[in-house]
Amino acid sequence: MVTQQQVESALQSQRSLPQIRLGDALIQEKVITEQQLNDALQMQSKDRKMQLGEILVGMNAVSKEVIRRVLAQKLGIPFVVLSKFQFDPNLIKAVPGDLVRKHGVMPLYQTESRMVVAMGNPLASDAIQEFAFYTRLKVDPVMASQEDLDAVIKQFYGEHGDSQNISDLVSELDVGAESTAESALSSTITESDNTLVRLVNKIILDAFERGVSDIHIETVKGNKPSRVRFRKDGVMSHYSEIPFNFRNALVSRIKIMSRLDISEKRQPQDGKINFEQFGPAKIELRVVTIPTTEGLEDIVMRILAAPKAVSIESLGLSAYNLEGLKKLAIKPHGLLFVCGPTGSGKTTTLHSLLSYINTPDRKIWTVEDPIEITQEGLRQIQVHAKIEWTFAAALRSLLRADPDVIMVGETRDPETAHTVIEASLTGHLVFSTMHTNSAVESVVRLLDLGLDPFNFADALLGVVGQRLARRLCTSCHRAYSASDDELEMLAHEYCAETDLAPADVLAQWRKQYMLESGGITLFSAEGCPKCEDSGYKGRVGIHELLINSAGIKRKIHAKANVPEILHAAMAQGMRTLRQDGIEKIFQGHTNWEQIRTV
Ligand SMILES: [Zn+2]
Known part of the structure; x- marks a missing residue:
């Protein structure tokens, strides 16, 4: 047995077999006598941790191989040839090596409520219990040879790390x-x-x-x-x-x-x-x-190993941004951009938005290069520039393919820009990304690409700007009370290029974040084995959300410049990337060193 399908169907038929105990099966097979079984059971009653199989092997009543054969034949426990099995790397990542090495048990695959593991002795209840406890799944054991188990565990988990x-x-x-x-x-x-x-x-x-x-x-x-x-x-x-x-x-x-x-x-x-x-x-x-x-x-x-789409709630969006984005994502038509430099998590955000609206009543096409995240329910297309299968060409074909929602991997040329506007004005919801530094800059860039300001203003729903900042390692971050100088510096940075007054912002922070002791706690990066001594582990998203409105439309019609549009956007509640980043310092996710470059 070497595939998941084969193992699944064997487990199905095992469930339909009558329940039988190992001892009874061995007697039925005439490999042990009643007397031997009674002796073994008596020994087991003195030490509940000993398994019947082990005791019988210890008594020289039966060999391990015979027990294995009886388990497979009588109890219907499937035997899997691990050397040819296609393992699920995500499950391997999810189950820690210590647990696997401790019991010599290899996770094979996972269904919604069950995890199937291969083990040398599928009656080893302590291993099964520990796996079930750790994964909160029901554990179905299957059998594999010890040699195979040792080899695959070494290959996937290493011997000592x-x-x-x-x-x-x-x-x-x-x-x-x-x-x-x-x-x-x-x-x-x-x-x-x-x-x-x-x-x-x-x-x-x-x-x-x-x-x-x-x-x-x-x-x-x-x-x-x-x-x-x-x-x-x-x-x-x-x-x-x-x-x-x-x-x-x-x-x-x-x-x-x-x-x-x-x-x-x-x-x-x-x-x-x-x-x-x-x-x-x-x-x-x-x-x-x-x-x-x-x-x-x-x-x-x-x-490019297909990572899963993350839920929109786990992107780390502020309440204003999360609520705003959810509203935009369920609009029947219009244009929504996510912008940021390479590696700022644009694709992750787009796929979170898509997964939020990925329901059977919507036809969702994506055109991507490359397809980094796959989702069931989406129809995903890889572009091939060499054969003229470009974003714009794919998009034109999709307009005839009865879409509700289209995601276009990147809008970087006038042709694609014109086509996404056309698609959104003809009743489709279109998501795309741009390689720009801020939400407002994206609007100006699109106008520079020669879009008609009136069509564009009508089509646009909003623009998300984003970055990823390094996240402080929670195992070693050190809490400290921020000095007045530091708070003033942060307030000053928060207000730069805005109409806000640092004193007002400081007063607001003291109200929101001050402890009873009178201080505001921030965290510094230290370093420990869990973060390879860097002080950081993983990343936190920093966002800004420009929501189109009557006021923003007027600015677009007038082909306004960046400061003018920014002013209008902030007046209606937008927080800039830097401001969102500073909020995330106060929330303990990161520090100024990571935000200053945003
Ligand atoms: Zn650490």
């Missing part, structure tokens, strides 16, 4: 390096070398399991090792070094996985890895090779 495992692999490479020292520069290691293949798989699996967004492989000339770094939550950090004589094979291996030309070293190449073909996880990676110097190439891989 991940970092040790990668250095084990690298030191294996080093041994190889010494033995071929003379020909090291010409690299006798080929791209099909077994350890190299495992190493590349390990890098990708580690990156995925750690929630890394990008893998950077940086090659250096001469006999210096290649460096592998990971970017996570926007921050680069060292991962590993690979001995220099594996440089060519490493690059070639990744090119082969990406279906790129190995011999082309002078031109950059773009490709994609469908990791499922090479390793035990459904991970997609976008790959770029960049020629650097003297025939060397760097490789950057972006992990």
Whole structure:
């Protein structure tokens, strides 16, 4: 049995079998006698922790193999060949390695109310109870060979944690390096070398399991090792070094996985890895090779492993922004933009909005490049600029495909801009993103693209501006009482380029955030093992929401400039990105160091 479907149907038929105890089954099979069973049960009554199977094996009444066969045949517990099973990496991420290693139990997949786990002894009730307690799911055990279990647990969870495992692999490479020292520069290691293949798989699996967004492989000339770094939550950090004589094979291996030309070293190449073909996880990676110097190439891989859409409530929106966005998202037609620089979480926000309105009574098309988040119920289209299947072209086709809602990955050219306006004016709800710094700037940019101000003003529902700031690690953040100087500085920053008075803002903060002791608590970044000593873990969204109104429309008609539109937007309640960020400092999510650059 190697697929989820096979295991599911075996579990179904197991449920329809009459309930039978292991002891009775063994007697029916005539592998033990009544007397042996009674002796074993008596021993068990003295020590409830001992399992009947273990006791019988200890008594030499029966072998482990026989018990396993009886479990499979009589109790109908499915036996799974793990080496060929397609594991769910998200479940693997969700179940901690300590729990898995402690019991030697491997999670296979999860349904709404149940988790199916593979174990050597599917009657081990303590393991089942602990898994059920941790996951709050009913646990269905299936059987697997101990050898298979050990192998997959090592592969997915490592023996003593991940970092040790990668250095084990690298030191294996080093041994190889010494033995071929003379020909090291010409690299006798080929791209099909077994350890190299495992190493590349390990890098990708580690990156995925750690929630890394990008893998950077940086090659250096001469006999210096290649460096592998990971970017996570926007921050680069060292991962590993690979001995220099594996440089060519490493690059070639990744090119082969990406279906790129190995011999082309002078031109950059773009490709994609469908990791499922090479390793035990459904991970997609976008790959770029960049020629650097003297025939060397760097490789950057972006992990596209389908993350799930997050709910609109968990985006960290302020009450004003959340309520406003929800109202805009259920409009029957109009145009809603999310804007921000690369990596500011625009796609995440768009998919949260889509999931909020993703109901059977709406037809939702998306046009994306690349598709980073998949959602059931959406019809998602990948654009291919090379064959002229562009955002604008796809959008024109979709207008004939009876849509209610269309999401367009990015609006960056006049043609797409005109088409999204047309789509929203003809009765569709259109979401898109722009690569601009603020909500108001997006409005001005769209006017600059040559849109008719009256059509645009009619179509526009609103614009979300956003950033991601690093979130303080809650395991080590340190609370302190903010000094008057710090509060004044924050109030000053809060009011910059607005009509607000710092003294009023300060008074409001004291009312809202002051403790009985008279101080206002802020938090500083410290550092602990949980955040790799950075003081930060994960990120927090910073937002601003410009809601179109009669006042804003007049500004658009008049092709007003940024300060004029900003003034009108703030007068109707908008808080700027920086203001939202400062609020999030007071709420304890982040600190000024992270917000000052917003
Ligand atoms: Zn920490």
